[in-house]
Amino acid sequence: MKLKSPFTGNRGKMIKPGACAGLLIILIACPLFIKSPYLFHIFNLTLIYIIVAVSFRTIMTSGQLPLSHAGFMGVGAYASATAAKWLGWTPWITIPFGALVAMGVGVIMGYPFARLRAVYYAMISLFFGMLIISSVKAFDTWTGGAAGLTGIPTLFGYSKIPYYYFFLLLTSVCLLALYRLEFSRTGVTWKAIAQSHEVAASVGINEARYRILASAIGCLFAGLAGATYAHYNGVIGTTSFGLMATILLLIYVIVGGAGSFFGPIIGVVLLMTIPELLRGLREYVPYISAAILLIVVYIMPKGVAGLANSLLSWFTELRKNRRTSNAS
Amino acid sequence: MLLELHKVTKHFMGLVAVDDFNMDVDRGELVGLIGPNGAGKTTLFNLITGILRLTSGKITFNGIDITEKRPHEVAELGIGRTFQLNPLFSDFTVLENVIASFHLRPKSSLPDVFFNTATYRRNEADIKEQSLQILNLLGLDKVKNELGKHLPHGHRLILGIARALAVKPKLLLLDEPTRGMSLDEIDLALGAIERMCEQGVTIVLVEHNMEVIDFCDRVVVMNFGKKIAEGPVDQVRKDEEVIKAYLGSEHAA
Numbered sequence: 001m002k003l004k005s006p007f008t009g010n011r012g013k014m015i016k017p018g019a020c021a022g023l024l025i026i027l028i029a030c031p032l033f034i035k036s037p038y039l040f041h042i043f044n045l046t047l048i049y050i051i052v053a054v055s056f057r058t059i060m061t062s063g064q065l066p067l068s069h070a071g072f073m074g075v076g077a078y079a080s081a082t083a084a085k086w087l088g089w090t091p092w093i094t095i096p097f098g099a100l101v102a103m104g105v106g107v108i109m110g111y112p113f114a115r116l117r118a119v120y121y122a123m124i125s126l127f128f129g130m131l132i133i134s135s136v137k138a139f140d141t142w143t144g145g146a147a148g149l150t151g152i153p154t155l156f157g158y159s160k161i162p163y164y165y166f167f168l169l170l171t172s173v174c175l176l177a178l179y180r181l182e183f184s185r186t187g188v189t190w191k192a193i194a195q196s197h198e199v200a201a202s203v204g205i206n207e208a209r210y211r212i213l214a215s216a217i218g219c220l221f222a223g224l225a226g227a228t229y230a231h232y233n234g235v236i237g238t239t240s241f242g243l244m245a246t247i248l249l250l251i252y253v254i255v256g257g258a259g260s261f262f263g264p265i266i267g268v269v270l271l272m273t274i275p276e277l278l279r280g281l282r283e284y285v286p287y288i289s290a291a292i293l294l295i296v297v298y299i300m301p302k303g304v305a306g307l308a309n310s311l312l313s314w315f316t317e318l319r320k321n322r323r324t325s326n327a328s
Numbered sequence: 329m330l331l332e333l334h335k336v337t338k339h340f341m342g343l344v345a346v347d348d349f350n351m352d353v354d355r356g357e358l359v360g361l362i363g364p365n366g367a368g369k370t371t372l373f374n375l376i377t378g379i380l381r382l383t384s385g386k387i388t389f390n391g392i393d394i395t396e397k398r399p400h401e402v403a404e405l406g407i408g409r410t411f412q413l414n415p416l417f418s419d420f421t422v423l424e425n426v427i428a429s430f431h432l433r434p435k436s437s438l439p440d441v442f443f444n445t446a447t448y449r450r451n452e453a454d455i456k457e458q459s460l461q462i463l464n465l466l467g468l469d470k471v472k473n474e475l476g477k478h479l480p481h482g483h484r485l486i487l488g489i490a491r492a493l494a495v496k497p498k499l500l501l502l503d504e505p506t507r508g509m510s511l512d513e514i515d516l517a518l519g520a521i522e523r524m525c526e527q528g529v530t531i532v533l534v535e536h537n538m539e540v541i542d543f544c545d546r547v548v549v550m551n552f553g554k555k556i557a558e559g560p561v562d563q564v565r566k567d568e569e570v571i572k573a574y575l576g577s578e579h580a581a
Contacts, residue, residue, distance in 0.1 A: 180442060184444075195419055198379065198411065201400045202399060202495075204495060
């Protein structure tokens with residue numbers, strides 16, 4: 001049995017247009033059956049965090065571990081929220097603005113440190129993430145500091161359903177874009193760099209340039225998600241964007257399976273949405289999360305998506321063997 | 329001259345790895361670089377390809393000074409190379425290894441990639457076609473869907489050559505292309521080297537296997553970072569310095 005390795009090239013295109021359309025129709029029809037605004041709040045958060053987690057993994061495919069990713073979500077959120085609140089711009093302009101600011105800051109971080117690899121990059125980005133949080137606290141006149149920023153203009157008021165459709169559309173578009181990128185030449189080049197930067201350089205790949213590109217694109221989507229989050233929630237605070245938030249993202253990605261595009265999505269649903277839905281057991285949520293994490297790490301080293309892939313290839317192998325033994 | 333090394337010197341702290349080394353390689357030549365272990369052969373390759381920085385000296389390729397160039401810039405100018413260890417992208421299949429190595433041409437821009445334009449699709453189809461041609465040329469077409477890490481050692485090294493060919497090199501640096509290979513695999517590798525020579529690729533190879541060295545137009549012998557002999561294979565074999573370096577002074581004369 002062959003396991004799917006992490007960060008494979010052009011294989012494993014798993015998007016089945018039919019299945020995706022079906023899922024989308026179910027999601028679009030959801031408001032017909034579900035009436036609880038609380039549930040839609042959870043769904044909306046899930047959709048936002050799917051963008052963040054998938055863009056986090058996009059940077060990881062280039063072999064870097066950005067421990068500041070939630071911070072970039074924060075850059076997008078604060079840039080958009082302050083522009084809307086203090087300059088009076090409409091959120092429809094500040095959201096792309098926030099995303100672009102996050103991308104710009106991502107490039108600024110990527111540029112000088114693009115030559116650092118693996119753990120060194122992780123350390124630098126860790127400090128960069130802290131720097132973002134400290135800056136927010138330092139400029140508390142505009143950002144609200146540690147107390148949080150309130151009174152951010154919202155996109156559609158306080159009803160959850162319009163947001164639900166908005167996020168459904170946004171997340172679908174973002175996922176499609178990132179999926180495209182992952183299985184394109186750019187994605188293959190990122191994965192090549194992650195496997196061996198020396199070999200990659202020997203065929204003319206400019207490692208630094210591609211790492212910066214990965215960082216820029218990852219931060220753009222994180223910033224976009226952060227900005228929409230700000231105009232959805234109306235209130236933002238630094239705790240959503242600190243180190244702990246990044247570590248949680250990392251856990252979502254690993255539990256879901258870093259080797260697969262769908263891993264982070266599975267991770268977010270499994271570790272964020274489901275515990276959130278077990279509202280009555282709120283005190284036990286950390287224990288449930290920890291238990292899921294331990295189980296995954298022990299029995300599914302490639303995450304849930306990795307296990308699903310293994311089962312799938314095991315099953316096709318089995319069928320193939322059966323067919324050949326029947327034939328002989 | 330295609331490649332000119334002028335007084336190339338590399339110090340690692342106190343150790344002199346390459347010392348005042350001069351070498352010229354002409355277009356279309358097949359040059360063997362030999363010497364005992366630790367003579368500085370791989371270091372020399374790393375200096376040419378920009379992985380290591382020279383302590384002093386100058387390297388020109390095709391009339392361009394490449395002394396200060398970074399590895400990917402050197403590759404862009406047309407120098408391909410293989411590595412002794414980890415010669416490939418181990419999580420990619422054989423075919424993907426070559427496809428990923430076609431980085432330089434044909435080139436697609438990021439918007440092309442993003443919107444999956446006709447240009448991009450045509451480029452990618454073209455690259456796949458050319459990759460398959462290279463695999464056919466090197467006899468790797470049967471294993472094209474195997475993962476790099478599942479390949480036997482010899483095939484990995486040949487895949488290293490395939491990857492280097494994707495750069496469309498004017499000059500190919502092969503670092504022990506037949507190291508640890510079985511006899512069949514050596515034949516495969518030799519066949520590949522022969523075909524590349526026919527196509528007019530200039531090759532410099534580091535090798536311990538004399539069977540391969542016999543193919544070379546010219547041999548350069550290194551010891552302790554210095555050039556100790558140079559010339560046709562037969563002449564170098566009789567050279568006293570060379571015999572001394574390989575077998576010790578009591579065997580000389």
